[in-house]
Amino acid sequence: MATPGATTLSDDTGPIPPALRGLLPVLLALPVLALAEWTLGASPFATYLLSVVGVNIILAVSLNIVNGMTGQFSIGHAGFMAVGAYIAGVTSLSLKEIGIPGVPVAVSDQLLFVEALLAGGVCAALCGFLVGLPSLRLRGDYLAIVTLGFGEIIRVFVQNTEAFGRALGLSGIPQYSSVAMVYFWVFLVVLVARRIAGSSHGRSLWAIREDEVAAEAMGVDTTGYKVRAFVISSFFAGIAGGLFAHFVPIINPGSFTFVKSMEIVVMVVLGGLGSTTGAIVAAIFLTLLPEGLRSLFGAMGAEGSLAQKVDQIRMPVYGVLLVVLMLARPQGLFGTRELWDVLPRWLPRKKKGLT
Amino acid sequence: MRRLAPMLLAALAVLAVACEKKTQPTGEGNSQPAAQLPATAQGGPVPAGNDVIVLGEVGALTGGQATFGISSRNGIALALKEANAAGGVKGKKLVVRVYDDQSKPEEAAQAVTRLITQDKVVLILGEVASSSSLAMAEKAQAAGVPMITPSSTNPTVTEKGDYIFRVCFIDPFQGFVMAKFARENLKLNKVAVLQDNKSAYSIGLTEVFRQKFAELGGKITVTESYSQGDTDYRAQLTAIKKTQPEGIYVPGYYSEVGVIARQARELGLKVPLMGGDGWDSEKLFELGGSAIDGSYFSNHYSPDNPDPRVQKFIADYKADNNGAVPDALAALAYDAARVAIDALKRAPDTSGPALRDAIAQTKDFPGVAGVITLDAKRNAVKSAVVLKVADGKTSYVTTIAP
Amino acid sequence: MSAAVPVDSQAAMLQAVGVSIRFGGLKALTDFNLTVRQGDLLGLIGPNGAGKSTAFNVLTGVYQPTEGEVRVAGKKVNGWLPHEINHLGLARTFQNIRLFRALTALDNVKVACRAQGALHPPKRGRVAKAGTALRNYRDWWRALMLTPGFQAEERELTRQAEHLLEVMGLSHRRDEEAKNLPYGEQRRLEIARALGTKPRVLLLDEPAAGMNTREKADLMVLIRRLRDEFSLGVLVIEHDMKLVMGICETITVLDHGETIARGAPAAVRSDRKVIEAYLGDSYLESHGGAA
């Protein structure tokens, strides 16, 4: 029971038949999501905020697959998000008037929404493949610069394409998104990340992170694994972008800059490179922090100026935070461990170990 | 045990939901028609206290367009101060709640949602950038809360619905003004265009200018582009120079225009530059130095306007802001706030539909940046002024009516 | 000269033919020849900087030979990637232990077990590679869906890895992170990991470095046992003469990248060039001949 995931799989004693294990979490999640949607449907602000949080979780968890588990360094995640957002947005816009015959409008809309999301995700994954293949063959640093460049290329492309609304952005995308849909994808990305981490593929990724030369010598197709991790990560970034496009009334190139990429990197590093739950906690914390401060200052009666200062110092503070974190605790809050590995002793917990 | 992960997450999500719910006063609705709450909740959002009316403002206080957002905030603050000093509206004081959107539309959408649902504002003012205004308009329209944008000039903003208004003219008009001025006043035949490809505003002005200038019999020699944040425009200017234009239309922001002017002169391009309201800033003179002298731009108002109303505004603004001369954005924001206050006074109550109708009836309202009459498309019908830059200040040249 | 095991039906599993490698102007290895068959136990020795590790790196595909040919299982592997060569049945350990430090002992071995995949040689060529890539994605999909077949595979991997740990006497360290193991056990874990790839030839790079006499003796027994139990050909780089002389049937001696001697331990020990290389000319002069 030492390594969460991998070894527990070998337990034959579990009460759940193997055939069901794959789908069970999904079956469990659906009613929870339905419940969440039902309770939150009436509060647009909670819906909006939770959607933003959810999208950031998807971004952080998916980036963690590349930056955390595989030890590569991508700093262009916002670029893949942009691809997903624009492709899904354009798809939805062009399918706006179309309904699937024989089903209610709401259902048809949601089906088309999922289709648009998948289109965005697949395009992002394709871009991930095209960008990753040359750069992942090279030494790690090159990935950083190439992903950064990719983000810029996407921005320029969007700015010059009439169909994407150029600099003004794309508005009028049907707002199909809901808390349930966002968190369904959050759930999926977490499930995927955890299952990769616990599988033989995940072990190969960890091996690459630990020692690329040794991994290669032990028969791990390091380039192949890196590219695959990158593709999956880009896919979910694309999905996150697609969701984003369906609850933010307008998407424009300014939303997917280098700064956005860095925000995601900060989330992953803060949570601990390699820790999925760490990425989740950091994403929730960093997304809600500004809103929390807003409420705090609002409650204190400080209008404008103080809250504004806080917003202003956010970016330099992120920078200093990164430096201090790397110096004091380079493994991030959780390191490679998961939330349940660091819970207090009196809670049921697993033995320490890497997935 | 590994099934713990998803379960934990699900539990976390429920927890988060629960927390979120708690912070919200129960039973309060939003004015979304789809809400399953009693219809009574729809009518009038209740202000925070009984003796105040809360207005909402979203602006870019940080990020690329921070100077615009800050000017707007100051203008609105001044208008509210005056209204409150005069006894407020319907016996109540006015308060404005300002949120920063970091010049990002998704943040603007979040902020406006917060204003509508948490702060229960009766009316929303903002934004400068059209992308952000579009995002806000969508939310405000859906919630049935009126919104007045002081200075978003993109035509699509007010097309979002009948709750969205503006107190400035739109991009096509500004492009038209400069084309007319260049052709008729300056008598130019050949003009080159240098646009900011990162800004929808710049692209919008370019399009109309090109079309109008050609219609008036002029010739556009070439259209080149740069991106906000660039500092070297020599390549574009060299290409422009080859076409030997008699003027260059640069509908960008002051932060780049000043440097463009210097480099144009450096390359031996001595022709006048022309632009739009994005030029309006004290910084233009510092960045452009003497190179910017002899250039023209269209604007919403001129500080030289001898009208006592304008001069009083300028004096009051200076007094409140360390002597800073109000730019057009401050003037427009001041006007927008006063239009809003005027509508609040006229409206029977502060509900969304009542306010909407009151704003829509605004006619011949004397603003500092021109007389405001809202047309059927909820845009202000106003004339524009053309200013000339010389010796570190602007001077009024002419007014062009629609 | 090269025939400790007589040439018979047994094919050469690993063969280096006239391999040379140059780094800039420096010749790190010149005309290197070597053949390893199943059941062989060969030694590769030489003073520091003689090119031993370079030879290993060329054989395993880390470096590309400037001249000559490396064949594994009868296939020319010049230009192949290390993992492809590994799939043909060649595994190695590292001089400066390169374990996956943050992974448990068991996971270290499981990485190797998994990666080795099918025993048939890897496909070359674009179409075949694309096919492999697609299969790989399907494989990930199975992991994501936790199909029963996948779960069975995982169990099988664990079983294999546990078996290897047992063979190497590391069962009690199963769940410890590799970096926390004592030095000797780390060395053994590296061998276990290499065995996880089901090699036919095992290359050991200074396996006894840092071990005491007792551990070395145990290691000698272990290496022999492994060769027999897993039907391996083994090639050992070692500084410890006693160990090499004790277990290797044929020894190749390198100096300055050149092969200066090859033969049975006894013959190598008395070779004049070898002594010269190890002890310098002065030793020979003062002692007047072979030791």
Next chain:
Amino acid sequence: MSQLLQHLINGLASGTIYALVALGYTMVYGVLKLINFAHGDVMMVGVYMGYASAFALGREAQRSLWGVVVIFAVAMGGCALLGFLIERFAYRPLREKPRLTALITAIGISFALSYGFQLDVSFDGPFDFSIAGRRGGSFDFHFDRLVLLPGASPRAFPEIIAPTEWFILGDRDVVLWNWQVISLLIAVSLMVALQFLVYRTRFGKAMRAVSWDHRTAALMGIPTDRIISLTFMLSSALAAGAGLLYAIKDTSVTPLMGLYVGLKAFVAAVIGGIGNVPGAVVGALLLGLVEEFVVGYAASTWRDAVAFGFLILVLLVKPGGLFGRVAAEKV
């Protein structure tokens, strides 16, 4: 034809500045295998230091020869110190950690600098002080405000080299200014000095030894820490010099300028083969020209995309850059 010539002048002018910045990336990468993401921002800080000292000198003094020397000395010296501090406190503790850690730190510093400088922090004066001159006279300074952090809006860099047209072809078809030539001379002499330093001096030899393997170099008695510190100081000073030339050329100074220029220079260094000194220069000149000609003859809207596309293309064809080699990791 005259247009082509003008484009060449423009392209080379930006290329030389990219080259100076790229050299800093390449030197640090050569020694530490670290992409010093903060390099461009160190340059930006240098420009603000130069701006502040030009301001302190006043309008007359800043245009004199000694004024220009003082401005360059302050900026380059200040940046050398900044580079030293960054290396000492942010990178050195992480030297034995995985390379990713230092890379993240570098990005953190870059963020802290470029966004920190966007804050407005100033104190209202007046502040007066004077420096006694040697022959009895004194320099008096008077400031109304002391600006600690300059804020986001762009500032105009003073014309410290009084602009004069030196070479005009035809009817002002091709214009060449004195400062363009002076900048080029300064840049070229800095590059030559660097080349001399790296290949002809003991320090250079030690630097190359450290770059080959810093642990072994330390065993050979080379003071590794000091060499690395010096390399950082040198590259930061170079960046400051480049930044000043850039500010003289384009006059606009903003806190984000480091990100833009740094990124382009880094791309240039990678194109040339990072770690390779002549490669950085060639890569930078190439990039400057490619950008210029894309804007001049093709579509100006695609400039940045072309720059990065060019980078990816080079990496595809020559993974180590034009002059670099992909060295296999020592196993």
